[in-house]
Amino acid sequence: MKAVFRFSIVVVLSLFLVSPAFAGKKVHWKLAMTWNTNLTPFATAPLNLAKMVKEMSGGDFTIRIEGSEKHKAALGILDMVKGGQYQMGHTASYYWKGKDISTVFFSTIPFGMNVEEQYAWFYHGGGMELMQQTYDKFKVLSFPGGNTGVQMGGWFQKEINSLADLKGLKMRIPGMAGEVFAKLGVNVTNIPPGELYTSLDRGTIDALEWVGPAMDIKMGFHKIAPFYYTGWHEPATELQFLINKRAWEKLPEEYKAMLTTAMKAVTADMFIDNFAGSVDAWKKMKTDYPNIEVKTFPKPVLQAMKKAADSLYNDYAAKDTNFKKVLDSQRAYMEKARQWTNISEYNYIKTMKELTE
C-alpha cells in the first residue's frame, strides 16, 4: 500500500513537471464588438479568433463574443474594455477621435496609405509603437483587427461634375472624410445604419458612403442610386482589437502567444474575406443592375478634397503634438512606400489593363 501511495505521488508530481505552465488554467474572457454578430465579415474576425484560441488551448481559454445587439453600446467599446467590463473589444480606432484625434491614423485617413503600405508602416515603420503610445492613457493594448481595403466613395443620386455640385449636397459620411466634405460645402449628416436605405430612397439625403460591394450589397443601395463613386477617403480601413492591460498582464505566457498569433491570422483572413466578398458582390451588382455607373470624382474636385484634407491635418497638428508626430511618421513612410507600390503592384495591374485595351 505504501509503495502504491509513493508511486501515485510520483505520478502527481511528474504530471506537474511535464505539463506546460498553463495546463488546466481556465481563462474565460468576454469580447464586445461595435458590430452586430451577423455583420460579416467584420464580426467574422473575433468569432474566428475565439474559435482558434479555444482549439489551441484545448478548451481552457475561451472568449465569449458579444455583438452590439446584446450590449447596446456600439461606440462604448473603448470605455468598456478600459473599465474591465470586457477584457477585449473589436472595433475601429477612428471611432475614438472625440477622445483623442490621433486615433484616426490607426484606422485610415483620406488620401492615406493603401493596405500593404499601412501594414508595412505598422510593423516596420514605427506604427505599432505610435499606436500603443496613443492608447497607453486608456490602459488598453491596441492591435490591428482586419482591413476593408479601399472603400468606395459612396452612392450618389446625381453625378458630381464640379465643386459646385457638392455645395448643399446632403450626404451621410462620417469621420475625417466628413470633415473634408464639410469644408467643401457638403451638408454632412450622420444617420443610423438601419435608416440609411429609406433616407436615400426618400431624398432625405442625396448621397451616402458605406464600405464597398461586399457590405453595400446587403444594404441594397445599388437599387436606388445610379452612381457609385470610387474611393479617396478610406484607402485601408483597419479594424481594431482592444485588450484591457490588467487582464493581459494576468494571462499565462502561452495564452498571450495564442492571442497575438490568432489576432494576426484573423486580421489577414478578414481582409481577404472582404475582398472576396466584394469580388462576388460587384459581379452580382453589375449583372442584376447593369446600369450602375462607376465614377471617379473629377480632378478639380479631388484636388480640392486633397487640399482640404491637408489643411485639416495641418490644423490638428498645430494644436496637438502627438497628432503631428504620427502625421509626420505616416507622411514620411507613405512618400517612400508609394514609390515601390507604383513600380510593383500598381504598374502590374496597369500593364495588364493596357494589354487588353
Next chain:
Amino acid sequence: MKAVFRFSIVVVLSLFLVSPAFAGKKVHWKLAMTWNTNLTPFATAPLNLAKMVKEMSGGDFTIRIEGSEKHKAALGILDMVKGGQYQMGHTASYYWKGKDISTVFFSTIPFGMNVEEQYAWFYHGGGMELMQQTYDKFKVLSFPGGNTGVQMGGWFQKEINSLADLKGLKMRIPGMAGEVFAKLGVNVTNIPPGELYTSLDRGTIDALEWVGPAMDIKMGFHKIAPFYYTGWHEPATELQFLINKRAWEKLPEEYKAMLTTAMKAVTADMFIDNFAGSVDAWKKMKTDYPNIEVKTFPKPVLQAMKKAADSLYNDYAAKDTNFKKVLDSQRAYMEKARQWTNISEYNYIKTMKELTE
C-alpha cells in the same frame, strides 16, 4: 493510509480531467527549407512559425528549422517531407513542376493574379481544395507560406525596345517565365544564386531575374546593370509549407490548431516583411545609384509574352486534365476579381498619382 491513497487517485484523475488533452505531450518536429537560414525574409517565416508554436505550447511542441546549408537539398524538400525525413518543409510550389506541372499555379504564373486576388482564390475560390487535390498523391499537405508580391522583371544590360532585342539574349529566368522567354528566342539558362553576380558582371549572361528590391539589393545587381524592368511574370509568388500527412494525423488537435494558426500569421507577416524591405531597399538603390532606369517592356513585347504564355497554358491543358481544371478555375476567378481590383486598389493609386502629376 487508504484514504490518502484514494485521495491521490482522485488528484491524478482530476489532473487528467482539467489538463488539455495534449498537456505534456512532447512533439519535436524538423522542418527543411529550400533557402539558407540567413535568406530573409523567406527564412523568417518558418523561424517565426517555430517560435510561435513553441511559445503557445509552453515549449512542448518544437520545430527545428534546417536551412539548405545543412541538408544540402534545396530542391529535395518535397521528397524529404513525403518520405518523412522531415515532418515539414518551407519552399515554393513551382519547384515541383517537373513532378507535376499543375504545381505552378500554387506559386504564381505569368500574367496571373495579384496577391489579394490569389489569396481570395485560395480561400474563397476553391484554390485550397485544388492545391490539396494536386498534392494528395505525394501524401503531403500544402499551405500558403508567404508571398513576395509583384516581382521585378529583372536586371538588363541593355534596353529592350522590340522583340528583336530578345532574340539570342542570354538570361537567367526560371519556371514558366523562362518557357515564355524561350518561345520568344531568349537563350534561357539557370545559374546557381552564388554565381549570378559574376555571370552578369562578366557578360556570361545579359540579364537576370531575381525577386525585387528587398532581396536584389543584397545581391548587388544594381551596381552592374542599368535597367530594372517591371514585372509581368511572377505577380504574387506564394511560398509553401509542406506537411507530411502521417505526421499531421498523429498531432494532437491542439497542436494542429496552433500550426494552422501560426502558418496563417507568418504567411501574412512575410508578405509585409518583404514589402517593407523593398520599400527601404528601393529608396537606398535610388539614392546610391540615381541612374537606375525603371522600365516597362514595350506593349508589342508584352503582347507577344502574353500570347506565348496563353499558348503554353493551352498546350499543357490539352495534355493534362488537372492542369486544365486549375487553369480554368484561376482564369474564371481572375476575370471577376480583376474587375474589383481595377475600381478599388488600382483606381485609388491611379487617382493619387494623377493628383500629384
